[in-house]
Amino acid sequence: MLQMNDITSGYGRTKVLHNLSLSIPTGKVTAIVGRNGSGKTTLIRTIMGYNKLHSGTISIEGKSIERQVTAARARAGLGYVPQGRHIFPDLTVAENLEMGMNVSSDVPNRKLLMKEIHAMFPILDERRRQKGGTMSGGQQQMVAIGRALVGNPKLLLLDEPSEGIQPSIVGEIEQHIVRLRDRMGLTILVAEQDVTLIKTVADICHVLDMGRIIATLKREEFAGTDALEQHLAL
């Protein structure tokens, strides 16, 4: 689905990712795990076009996107759920979702898509008139995911979806990620520090350290083992 080759990127002249190559397979959940400051957010922001690319190439389904602005990348099929969610607190849930529609005006059957999103996240319909800022952290995460989904993405980028969310609700987020893959056929990239979440949802996991991928593990190598904990020195 997405291919990054030999990427170096960062903030202004500061380089954070170093010669990083990554392949995100279609229909799978790919996880990026790494400690604070390892570069997870920078990686996702680089894919979205928010960070300066010093060198390297990025393509979606074989089409090069590294010269495109963020809006064009979203139209090419990227959906972004930022760390900290960043929903609009004074807008209602329905208005937050409408903001996501601006990303792509050419969704073929928006009504059907909305129906699918509401079926997956009934709370987005039940609470459509509630202000986003009055929802719980877990509910806001669902609003942020819903807002990305109304753009009809092929690849959903989730930046630390468990952050600041009650452990009891993290399980719900995990189930949603699995359903997004299995029922909506989405390809997902999730950046996380929560090893339990990764073990539950991921098909493949890359360990990021100081802007470099230091290990790549298949599900059978990390799901029932402590390989990820060892890499993270937990």
Ligand SMILES: Nc1ncnc2c1ncn2[C@@H]1O[C@H](COP(=O)(O)OP(=O)(O)OP(=O)(O)O)[C@@H](O)[C@H]1O
């Ligand atoms: N706006 C910025 N300007 C300069 N450097 C930055 C900026 N944002 C992040 N960095 C630096 O880039 C490096 C990677 O940060 P990044 O946020 O990508 O890591 P992360 O793995 O997502 O961490 P966390 O889990 O804490 O969110 C860090 O050294 C950080 O200090």
